Amino acid sequence: MQILLRSARIVDPQSPFDGQVTDLLLENGLIRQIGENLTASENIRVIEHENLHVSPGWVDLRVAGKDPGFEHKEDLDSVCVVAAAGGFTDIALLPNTLPAVDNKSTLGYIRRMTEGHPVTVYPIAAITKGAKGEDFTDMIDLHHAGAVAFSDGDHPLQNADLLVKTLQYLKPFNGLLMNRPEEKMLTRFGQMHEGVQSTLLGLKGLPALAEELIVDRDLRLLDYALGKDPVSAPVLHFSTISSARSVELIRRAKAQGLPVSCDVAVHQLVFDDSALATFDTNLKVDPPFRSKADVQALWYGLADGTIDTIVSDHNPQDDESKNIEFDLADFGITGLETLFGALVSHNQGLSLGQIVHKLSVRPRQILRLLPVTIDQGQAATLTIFNPERSWTFAQTLSKSKNSPFLGKTLTGAVLGIINKGQFVQNAGI
Amino acid sequence: MADSLSVRHLLGIKDLNENDINLILDTAKEFKEVINRPIKKVPSLRDITIANVFFENSTRTRLSFELAEKRLSADVVNFSASGSSVKKGETLLDTVNNILAMKVDMIVMRHSSPGAPHYLSGRIPANVVNAGDGTHEHPTQALLDSFSIREKLGDLAGKRVAIIGDITHSRVALSNIFCLQKQGAEVMVCGPTTLIPKYMSELGIKISHDVREALNWCDVANVLRIQLERQQIKYFPSLREYSMYYGISKKMLDDLDRPIVLMHPGPINRGVELTSDAADSHHSIILDQVENGVAVRMAVLYLLAQM
Numbered sequence: 001m002q003i004l005l006r007s008a009r010i011v012d013p014q015s016p017f018d019g020q021v022t023d024l025l026l027e028n029g030l031i032r033q034i035g036e037n038l039t040a041s042e043n044i045r046v047i048e049h050e051n052l053h054v055s056p057g058w059v060d061l062r063v064a065g066k067d068p069g070f071e072h073k074e075d076l077d078s079v080c081v082v083a084a085a086g087g088f089t090d091i092a093l094l095p096n097t098l099p100a101v102d103n104k105s106t107l108g109y110i111r112r113m114t115e116g117h118p119v120t121v122y123p124i125a126a127i128t129k130g131a132k133g134e135d136f137t138d139m140i141d142l143h144h145a146g147a148v149a150f151s152d153g154d155h156p157l158q159n160a161d162l163l164v165k166t167l168q169y170l171k172p173f174n175g176l177l178m179n180r181p182e183e184k185m186l187t188r189f190g191q192m193h194e195g196v197q198s199t200l201l202g203l204k205g206l207p208a209l210a211e212e213l214i215v216d217r218d219l220r221l222l223d224y225a226l227g228k229d230p231v232s233a234p235v236l237h238f239s240t241i242s243s244a245r246s247v248e249l250i251r252r253a254k255a256q257g258l259p260v261s262c263d264v265a266v267h268q269l270v271f272d273d274s275a276l277a278t279f280d281t282n283l284k285v286d287p288p289f290r291s292k293a294d295v296q297a298l299w300y301g302l303a304d305g306t307i308d309t310i311v312s313d314h315n316p317q318d319d320e321s322k323n324i325e326f327d328l329a330d331f332g333i334t335g336l337e338t339l340f341g342a343l344v345s346h347n348q349g350l351s352l353g354q355i356v357h358k359l360s361v362r363p364r365q366i367l368r369l370l371p372v373t374i375d376q377g378q379a380a381t382l383t384i385f386n387p388e389r390s391w392t393f394a395q396t397l398s399k400s401k402n403s404p405f406l407g408k409t410l411t412g413a414v415l416g417i418i419n420k421g422q423f424v425q426n427a428g429i
Numbered sequence: 430m431a432d433s434l435s436v437r438h439l440l441g442i443k444d445l446n447e448n449d450i451n452l453i454l455d456t457a458k459e460f461k462e463v464i465n466r467p468i469k470k471v472p473s474l475r476d477i478t479i480a481n482v483f484f485e486n487s488t489r490t491r492l493s494f495e496l497a498e499k500r501l502s503a504d505v506v507n508f509s510a511s512g513s514s515v516k517k518g519e520t521l522l523d524t525v526n527n528i529l530a531m532k533v534d535m536i537v538m539r540h541s542s543p544g545a546p547h548y549l550s551g552r553i554p555a556n557v558v559n560a561g562d563g564t565h566e567h568p569t570q571a572l573l574d575s576f577s578i579r580e581k582l583g584d585l586a587g588k589r590v591a592i593i594g595d596i597t598h599s600r601v602a603l604s605n606i607f608c609l610q611k612q613g614a615e616v617m618v619c620g621p622t623t624l625i626p627k628y629m630s631e632l633g634i635k636i637s638h639d640v641r642e643a644l645n646w647c648d649v650a651n652v653l654r655i656q657l658e659r660q661q662i663k664y665f666p667s668l669r670e671y672s673m674y675y676g677i678s679k680k681m682l683d684d685l686d687r688p689i690v691l692m693h694p695g696p697i698n699r700g701v702e703l704t705s706d707a708a709d710s711h712h713s714i715i716l717d718q719v720e721n722g723v724a725v726r727m728a729v730l731y732l733l734a735q736m
Contacts, residue, residue, distance in 0.1 A: 189661050199628045202543040202565030279544030324520055325542035
C-alpha cells in the first residue's frame with residue numbers, strides 16, 4: 001500500500017529534513033521518497049490536511065492494558081485503538097493484570113493478541129510473582145520471551161534488597177528496571193496529596209515525602225549495585241515522578257553519571273491539588289496532583305532534560321470503581337487520547353522539537369528500541385498531527401470513561417498514526 | 430441581611446458566607462423560643478418529607494435531627510446501615526435514589542466518606558444536609574456550637590476558642606474552625622502532635638500541644654473525643670497517657686485566672702478527655718449545646734426548604 005503525505009512539516013530533531021514542509025511517499029511500511037510535489041499514482045492514499053505535521057511515532061512507557069483480568073475496563077484491542085487515536089505507534093503495558101505478566105504464557109498471550117495491530121505493544125514483565133514484591137519471576141526467561149522491561153507496575157517495590165538484586169540480575173542482558181517510587185507505609189489510607197488542601201477536605205494525605213524517600217534510596221541502591229556509568233542506557237527508570245524534590249534528586253544523580261531516567265504523567269503537568277475541591281473521583285490518581293510549586297518543577301525538569309519522557313499513565317476504571325464515594329473510588333485516569341492535547345494546551349515553554357524528543361526519541365532509547373528517523377529508506381513509523389487545531393474530547397474510544405478531559409476543548413490534535421504499513425486515522429476529532 | 434441562604438444544600442461551613450451563618454443562628458433563636466413553649470411544634474414543613482440516612486452510628490445527631498424535623502411538622506423516615514455493608518452491596522447513589530423514589534424531599538446524611546454529601550448533591554434533586562462526612566465537616570454541630578457561644582458570651586468577633594483533642598479525626602474541629610473564623614473569632618487547636626494535621630497551621634489558627642496553655646489562652650474550650658473508631662493506624666500510645674496529659678479536670682478550670690466556657694460535642698468519654706467533675710461543673714454548657722442543636726437544625730431545615 002502506498003501513502004502520500006502532502007505538504008507535511010517534519011518534526012524530527014534527528015532527521016536531515018527536520019523543519020521542512022514537504023511531501024512524503026510511503027510504501028510497504030517504508031519511507032520511499034521525501035521531496036516536494038511528489039506525484040501520486042492511482043490507488044494511492046493521499047493525506048492532506050491543513051497545518052499537517054509529521055514526526056516519528058510516539059511511544060508511551062506506561063499504559064495499563066487491563067487484559068487479562070479486567071477486560072470490562074479495557075482490553076488489548078481497545079487499548080490499541082485508544083493508543084492509535086492518541087498518536088502512539090508503540091506502547092508499553094504494565095504487568096498488573098490478572099494473572100500478572102509474571103510468566104511466559106501471559107506475556108505470550110499479550111504479544112499474540114496484539115500482533116497484527118498497527119500499534120506495537122511491548123509487555124513489561126513483573127519483577128516479582130503476581131507483582132506482589134516478594135519472589136522473583138524468571139527474568140531471563142521473560143526477557144527472551146519479549147519482555148521490554150521489568151516493573152511491578154502500580155505496586156511500588158518496597159524491599160531494598162530486592163531492588164539491588166534485580167538491578168544486578170538484569171545487568172548481563174542490559175535489562176531495564178522501572179519503579180514507581182513510593183514508600184507505602186507513609187501512604188496508607190491516603191487519598192490525595194498531603195497539604196493544606198487535604199486538610200481542608202478532611203482526606204488523608206499521600207505525602208510527597210513518600211516518593212522522595214524512595215527516589216533518594218533507589219538512587220543510592222543503584223550506585224551501590226552498579227556504580228556510575230554515564231554512557232550506558234538507563235538501568236533504573238522512575239515512573240510518574242510528581243514532586244519537586246524528586247526532580248532535583250534525579251537531576252543531581254544524572255549530573256553524577258548514574259544511569260537513571262524518569263517520566264512524568266501528563267496530568268501532573270496540568271492539575272494541582274486545588275482541583276480536588278469538588279471531590280471529583282476522575283481526578284483521583286496515584287501519585288496525586290501535588291502543589292503548584294511541584295507542577296512548576298516538573299515543567300522545569302522537562303525543559304532541562306531531567307525528565308526524559310511524558311507518559312499517559314492510562315489507567316481505565318469502570319463506572320463502578322469511580323462513580324462512588326471519593327475514598328472508596330479507585331485511583332486512575334485514562335490518558336492516551338488526550339496526552340498530546342493536554343500537553344500542548346498547558347505547555348509551558350517546550351518546543352515542538354522537544355515534545356517529539358520526549359514522546360518519540362527518548363522513550364525508544366530507554367526501552368532499547370531501534371531508533372526511528374524520518375528519512376528515505378527508513379521505516380514509516382509515524383504520527384501525524386496538527387499542533388494548533390482545537391478539538392473537543394466529546395467521546396472516548398476506551399471502554400472506560402474516567403478522564404477529567406471529557407467534554408473539554410483542547411489544542412493540539414492527533415490526526416492519526418502510520419505503522420506496519422497501515423494508516424489509522426483518528427476518527428475522534 | 431438577606432433572608433435566604435446562598436446555598437441549596439448544607440454540605441459544609443466552607444461553602445457558607447457570613448450572612449448565611451447569621452441567618453441560620455438568628456432563625457435558630459426564634460426556634461429555640463418555639464421549642465420552649467408548651468406546644469413545641471410549628472407547621473412550617475407540613476408538606477415536606479425528610480429522610481435521615483445514616484451510614485454511620487449516631488444517637489444524638491440523629492435524634493436531634495428527627496426532633497427538629499418533627500417540631501417543624503415534617504414527615505420523617507429513618508434509614509441506617511453501616512458503611513461496610515453498603516460497600517459490599519448497593520451503591521450510595523442507588524440507596525438514596527430508592528429512598529427518593531418514595532417522594533422524599535430532603536436527605537439528611539451521615540457518612541464515613543469525606544465528600545459523600547457533595548457527591549450526592551450533584552446527582553439528586555433533593556436538598557442534602559450533611560450530618561457529618563468522615564473526617565471532613567459536621568456543619569450543624571459547628572453552627573450549634575457558635576449558637577451556644579453566642580448565647581453565653583455574645584458576638585463571636587474577637588473571642589478566643591480553643592479546640593482540644595483529636596483534631597486529625599474530627600469533623601467537628603474543621604467545621605468549627607471555618608465557622609468561628611467566618612465570625613471573626615480566634616481559634617487555637619490543641620492536642621498531641623500526631624493528632625493535629627501537619628498543615629493545620631496554614632489555616633490561620635494557633636497550634637498548641639500544652640492543654641494548660643490552651644486553657645489559659647481561651648474564652649471557650651471545645652473539648653473533643655478521641656475518635657478511636659476513625660483511627661486506622663496508631664497515633665498515640667494509650668488512653669491512659671492521653672488523659673494524663675490532655676485530660677481536663679475541674680481543678681484545672683477552677684485554677685484559671687478567669688472563668689472559661691467548657692463545651693463538648695458528645696458523647697463524652699468521662700475520665701479520658703474530661704473528668705466527671707469538669708463535665709458537670711458550672712463551666713460546662715454541654716447540655717445547652719444539645720438543646721440548641723434542635724433549634725439550629727430546625728433553622729437549617731426550615732431555611733433549606735425555602736430554597
